Amino acid sequence: MVKLNKIYTRTGDDGTTGLAAGPRRLKSDLRVETYGVVDEANSAIGIARLHTAGADAVDAMLGRIQNDMFDLGADLSTPETGKDLGYEPLRIVAAQVARLEGEIDLLNAELNPLKSFILPGGSAASAHLHLARTIVRRAERFMVDLARRPDETVSAASLEYVNRLSDFLFVAARYLNDKGRADVLWVPGKNR
Numbered sequence: 699m700v701k702l703n704k705i706y707t708r709t710g711d712d713g714t715t716g717l718a719a720g721p722r723r724l725k726s727d728l729r730v731e732t733y734g735v736v737d738e739a740n741s742a743i744g745i746a747r748l749h750t751a752g753a754d755a756v757d758a759m760l761g762r763i764q765n766d767m768f769d770l771g772a773d774l775s776t777p778e779t780g781k782d783l784g785y786e787p788l789r790i791v792a793a794q795v796a797r798l799e800g801e802i803d804l805l806n807a808e809l810n811p812l813k814s815f816i817l818p819g820g821s822a823a824s825a826h827l828h829l830a831r832t833i834v835r836r837a838e839r840f841m842v843d844l845a846r847r848p849d850e851t852v853s854a855a856s857l858e859y860v861n862r863l864s865d866f867l868f869v870a871a872r873y874l875n876d877k878g879r880a881d882v883l884w885v886p887g888k889n890r
Contacts, residue, residue, distance in 0.1 A: 718776040719783050732840040733774040739833040740767035746826035756870055759801050766794055770856060778851040790856045798862040805869045810878035817882040820875035831867035834860060
């Protein structure tokens with residue numbers, strides 16, 4: 699369990715931060731930037747939830763996702779090194795990916811079929827979820843870049859989770875736009 703008694707430690711005043719297993723990295727390090735963007739996405743989901751109070755099922759899904767986002771941050775802040783840490787690090791697991799897939803399917807079954815690309819907008823909840831989706835996509839790009847580096851690791855389940863999460867946020871945004879009926883559609887060349 700995490701216990702935070704003191705918020706400032708002064709250990710980061712030199713521009714470094716500690717990973718979960720102890721090693722220090724620059725605050726501009728790609729791994730630190732990556733879990734920082736995951737945190738940013740979680741915050742955007744929190745803002746969206748200010749507008750999902752009447753959508754109990756979706757709000758509960760988003761609450762679970764926010765918890766998962768901390769799991770993802772913990773996973774990213776504890777890179778696999780092959781060394782015994784003395785504890786089992788928290789990792790994203792296949793069951794979390796499967797849950798997201800099930801929730802995507804559940805919401806998507808009630809949506810009108812897409813006939814055009816969607817402009818981010820409609821309801822406040824939908825607009826905020828579209829913003830969260832784009833932040834999740836940025837986190838995914840950073841994770842892919844991190845995973846391709848020879849001295850870094852990112853778990854396959856984490857990559858799957860973040861990929862599904864952006865899909866979930868897209869579907870949930872449509873669902874909260876009156877199940878797609880209030881989606882704002884792109885009209886190619888409309889303003890030429």
